Amino acid sequence: MRPLSYLTLVILTAVSLGSCRKIETLSDIPYIKFTSFAVFDTTDILGNHNQGGRLNFYFEDGDGDLGLRAAETGETDTTNLFFTLFRKVNGVFDTVPDDDLLKPYSYRIPYMERTGQNKLLKGTISVTFFYLFYDVADSDIVRYDFYLKDRAEHYSDTVSTCEIPLSVNGLYTNE
Numbered sequence: 512m513r514p515l516s517y518l519t520l521v522i523l524t525a526v527s528l529g530s531c532r533k534i535e536t537l538s539d540i541p542y543i544k545f546t547s548f549a550v551f552d553t554t555d556i557l558g559n560h561n562q563g564g565r566l567n568f569y570f571e572d573g574d575g576d577l578g579l580r581a582a583e584t585g586e587t588d589t590t591n592l593f594f595t596l597f598r599k600v601n602g603v604f605d606t607v608p609d610d611d612l613l614k615p616y617s618y619r620i621p622y623m624e625r626t627g628q629n630k631l632l633k634g635t636i637s638v639t640f641f642y643l644f645y646d647v648a649d650s651d652i653v654r655y656d657f658y659l660k661d662r663a664e665h666y667s668d669t670v671s672t673c674e675i676p677l678s679v680n681g682l683y684t685n686e
């Protein structure tokens with residue numbers, strides 16, 4: 512074989528092998544991990560001063576079926592991110608009653624879909640809470656438990672935030 516042909520064959524083989532990457536696989540069951548919660552002051556459209564909070568969490572889903580399309584008539588699934596709020600009372604976290612002004616509703620994660628061969632999804636989701644019609648006291652310390660559901664009815668594990676003092680603006684993490 513001539514040296515030029517041999518060199519061309521080696522280069523083509525190296526490029527072919529280098530471009531072949533194994534497709535990453537993850538579980539079809541969604542994985543979530545709490546990353547942070549930020550407490551901040553905010554003003555509503557009427558000029559009222561309130562507290563707000565922003566939950567950030569990491570997610571992975573191996574089959575890429577997170578999120579729901581816009582609600583349609585007769586659709587049964589309208590939410591896919593669920594919260595339980597705990598308030599610290601006498602050093603112990605208790606679930607808040609249904610009439611508690613801080614009790615969060617469930618949320619809808621928007622529809623996500625990957626095209627191509629690799630369907631897995633990874634990323635960060637942020638959810639903002641506004642504590643309207645509620646005067647935050649110095650003693651208000653809360654914690655959220657949350658989980659999500661994908662379109663195939665797979666549920667993630669339930670994850671907890673750290674302790675969150677609502678009266679102190681700042682970023683709160685487990686670290």
